[in-house]
Structure formats: C-alpha cells, structure tokens
Amino acid sequence: MFTDNKESIGRWISLLHRYGNVYINEQLKEYSLGAGQYQFLAILYQNEGLSQDEIACLLKMDKGTTARAIAKLEKEGYVVRKVFNVDKRIKKLYLTEKAHAFESKLTSILLSWINIITKDLSVNDQEYALRLLKKISLNAEDYLDKMK
C-alpha cells in the first residue's frame, strides 16, 4: 500500500514539517513571531554573538532567509545587530532583555510539540528516533554540500 512504501518517508517529513509549523505559528502568534524565526532565536540562546553567516551555516539555511529572519527578530525587539568593528562586513547578533525573558517560554513551546508527536513512544524509541533523524539529516547535508 502506498502509505507504507519507502517513498512515503518524504510524505511523513513534509507532513511533520507543515504540521509543526502550524503548531509553532499558533503558539508564537502572541509574541509576534512565526515558524520562520524560532530556530534563529534558539541558536542565539546557545551562542550569543554569532554573525548571520555563522547562523546560516549552523542551521543550513540560506543567507537571504537568514537575513530576513534576523530582520524580523530585530524589528520585534528580540535581537540587536552590531557591526563588528574588526571586520565591518560582519554584524554580530545579541539578545535583548525581551529575548532573555522569552527563552523558557520558547523552550516549553518546542518541547510541548515534541511531547505531542512522541507521546506514545517509549523513551528508548524517542532516543532512537532522534538518532536516526540526525543520521539521515547528516546524509542529506553531506550529499547536497558535495553538489555545490
């Protein structure tokens, strides 16, 4: 049956991505953020002071997409861009008070979605799923990086 074919991996990924975005969008609406920004904010909580280019590389995101996501975060008051005087091409990114105050909320939103979609998986299966996802993501990265 189609839904059990190997080819349907792509369908599950697509569905999870779309549904995840719907959920995140709804949760973030009251904070004037959307699914297109949270990854950038999350990575800044881990590494304040990154440049846009570094973030784009870490997230494997287009630099144009990154520029616009950061612009939105700045516009909404979560991030400040500071030109790096040692190399004036670079803009380093810093979190505002508003962003720091929001960190635990973002974490709980992200975890709540994970809990929804893994609710009936054993801890073992959750860890296994995470490992497999990471592995196939790395394969995808490797492949497309080589193409460029």
Place this chain on the structure above:
Amino acid sequence: MFTDNKESIGRWISLLHRYGNVYINEQLKEYSLGAGQYQFLAILYQNEGLSQDEIACLLKMDKGTTARAIAKLEKEGYVVRKVFNVDKRIKKLYLTEKAHAFESKLTSILLSWINIITKDLSVNDQEYALRLLKKISLNAEDYLDKMK
C-alpha cells in the same frame, strides 16, 4: 549540546524537508514540475479518479494548496480535470499519457533521495525509521485534527 537536545527534532525535520525539496526540485526541473506537485501526482498513480478534496484529505494538505498544485499539473499536461456529472461541484482527476510515461521516473527520483539519506542505515534501521516517522506523523495529525 544544542544539536543533541530533544528540541532539535524540529530542526532535523525542517532540514530534511528543505533539503529534500532542493533535491526534488532539481530532479524535476526538466519535467516542469517542482516539489509542490509530486505528492499529488504520486497519490494519483495509486488512485486515479480521486477528487481534489479527497486528495487534500489523504495528503493532509490545504485545499487551496491542492487546487494550485493540481492546476499546475493540469497546465503541464499531467492531469485532466473532469467535472463529475453526478455532483457538479466535484472535479475528478485523471492522468494523461504523459503522466503515465513519467511514473517510473518519478518513483526512481523519490527512491534515489531515500537511498541518499538512508545510505548507511541497515535495512532494519530503515524500517524502524519509517515506522517511527509514521507514528509521530499520526500523532501530529491526531492532535491538529482535534484542534479544529
């Protein structure tokens, strides 16, 4: 470390979705199709004669998105829309010769991506990954369906 946190499941899903789309887009370019259409075509290979609404439900896709994807498939000559005379609101979808001639090609494109991303997984792990993905997708569906 951030990249090993539970929260990063969303990042892997996002990355797989984006990179998968880049790959599929590149492969489909010469056929005048994109990542936004292949799922609709794939499901029609399994069930010719479905209506747009049925497809939208099966793929858990918005009906507007479905309308536009089918319009593109029709414009490019892969699909024909026929008003269902028993209920003139419904348009049933049929594949053209061009679509039939393309089926094996599409299958091989989709499989080649799966093979790229699962290249170092054992058959066991591949099946396990598929089962887990399906399970968490169903959880996502259940949750958002209940919200509406």
Place this chain on the structure above:
DNA sequence: ATACATTAGTTGCTTATGCAACTAATATTA
C-alpha cells in the same frame, strides 16, 4: 599599490503553503 577575488549581508524574484473569504452546487430543514 592597483587589480582581482572572496566574503557578509541585502534584496528581488519565484515557489510552496496555510488561512480566510468567496462562489456555485448540493443537501437539509422548516
């Protein structure tokens, strides 16, 4: 030092997608 190359970031264009408002057809109910 001047010319060329690379890098960081921005912006225009395109596609994919969800949501909401709309139309037309059919179904239900008073």
Place this chain on the structure above:
DNA sequence: TAATATTAGTTGCATAAGCAACTAATGTAT
C-alpha cells in the same frame, strides 16, 4: 418548496524559503 447549511473548489493575502544579482568590505596576487 423556499430558506438555510454544507461542501468542493478558487482566489487573495501572508509567511517561509531558495536562488541569483547586487553592494560594500576585506584579502590576495602581481
């Protein structure tokens, strides 16, 4: 049967994202 509700499909609008062309700053090579 006439009025209302539901359903299938379309379309406008907004967001997310990649690609490519561009600018400004820095680096390299002659």
